[in-house]
Amino acid sequence: DVKVTQSSRYLVKRTGEKVFLECVQDMDHENMFWYRQDPGLGLRLIYFSYDVKMKEKGDIPEGYSVSREKKERFSLILESASTNQTSMYLCASSFGDSGISPLHFGNGTRLTVT
Amino acid sequence: GQNIDQPTEMTATEGAIVQINCTYQTSGFNGLFWYQQHAGEAPTFLSYNVLDGLEEKGRFSSFLSRSKGYSYLLLKELQMKDSASYLCAVLDSNYQLIWGAGTKLIIKP
Numbered sequence: 001d002v003k004v005t006q007s008s009r010y011l012v013k014r015t016g017e018k019v020f021l022e023c024v025q026d027m028d029h030e031n032m033f034w035y036r037q038d039p040g041l042g043l044r045l046i047y048f049s050y051d052v053k054m055k056e057k058g059d060i061p062e063g064y065s066v067s068r069e070k071k072e073r074f075s076l077i078l079e080s081a082s083t084n085q086t087s088m089y090l091c092a093s094s095f096g097d098s099g100i101s102p103l104h105f106g107n108g109t110r111l112t113v114t
Numbered sequence: 115g116q117n118i119d120q121p122t123e124m125t126a127t128e129g130a131i132v133q134i135n136c137t138y139q140t141s142g143f144n145g146l147f148w149y150q151q152h153a154g155e156a157p158t159f160l161s162y163n164v165l166d167g168l169e170e171k172g173r174f175s176s177f178l179s180r181s182k183g184y185s186y187l188l189l190k191e192l193q194m195k196d197s198a199s200y201l202c203a204v205l206d207s208n209y210q211l212i213w214g215a216g217t218k219l220i221i222k223p
Contacts, residue, residue, distance in 0.1 A: 004156070042118060042213030043157075043201070090156070099209030100145055102159035 003027070006091050006106035013113050019078040021109050023091030030095060032074035033103065034058075034066065037088040046089075049074055050097070081113045116140045118214035120202050125220045126192055134187045134200050134217045142207020148176055148187045149201040151216065157201055160187070189219075197221045 007022035025032065031050055035043040035058075045058030047066040055066050063085060067075045074093075078085055088110050092103040117139045126132040138146070145164040149157040163169060163178035163185060175188040189196055202214040 040122075040215055042215050043203075044213075045211070099205055100162065100164070102147065102162065103157075105156035105158070107156045
C-alpha cells in the first residue's frame with residue numbers, strides 16, 4: 001500500500017512566522033500535490049510537481065512556495081503565515097503522466113495561525 | 115467557470131440504500147472520481163468513471179452520464195462505518211482535477 005506521510009497532524013503558528021509542512025511518499029510516485037481543505041469548499045490545489053525540482057502553480061499559490069529536492073519529498077512553505085492560511089493541508093501523490101491515476105493522500109496537517 | 119455540485123449533507127438508515135448525486139460543468143471531461151473521507155482522515159479513492167454507465171464494486175456503485183454532466187454514487191446495505199464525506203472530482207480538458215465541496219453522509223441505526 002502507498003503511504004503518504006505528513007510530518008505533523010496539528011500545528012499552531014503565529015502570524016508572520018515561516019512555516020514548513022513536510023510530505024513523504026514511499027511508492028516512487030512521480031506526481032505530488034499540496035491542497036488545502038476548508039469547510040464548504042472543494043479541495044483547492046496550491047502547488048504540484050511532476051518531477052524532482054519541478055513545480056507548477058495550482059489555483060491558489062499566493063503566499064506559498066514549495067520545494068522538491070528528492071522524488072519522495074514535497075515540502076510546502078508558508079513564507080509569512082497569516083490568519084487566512086488557517087486550514088487543513090493535504091498532501092497527495094500519484095503515478096504516471098495521464099492524470100487518471102488515483103491520488104493517495106496523507107492524513108493532513110491542521111494548521112492554525114494566530 | 116467550472117463547477118461541481120453535490121448536496122451538502124444526507125442522512126440514511128443502516129441497512130438502506132443511498133444515492134449521492136454530483137453534477138458538473140467543466141471545460142472538457144477526462145473522467146470523474148469519487149473519494150471517501152472519514153472525519154479527520156485522508157480521502158481514499160473509491161471509483162473512476164470515464165464512460166457512460168454503471169460500474170459496480172461490491173456495495174458501492176458509480177454511474178456516469180456525460181451528456182447530462184451527471185454522476186451518482188450508490189451505496190447499498192449501509193453500515194455505520196459508511197458515515198463519511200464523499201467527494202466528487204472531475205478531470206478537465208487540461209487533466210486538472212476540479213473538486214466538489216463533498217457530501218457528508220450520516221448513517222443512523
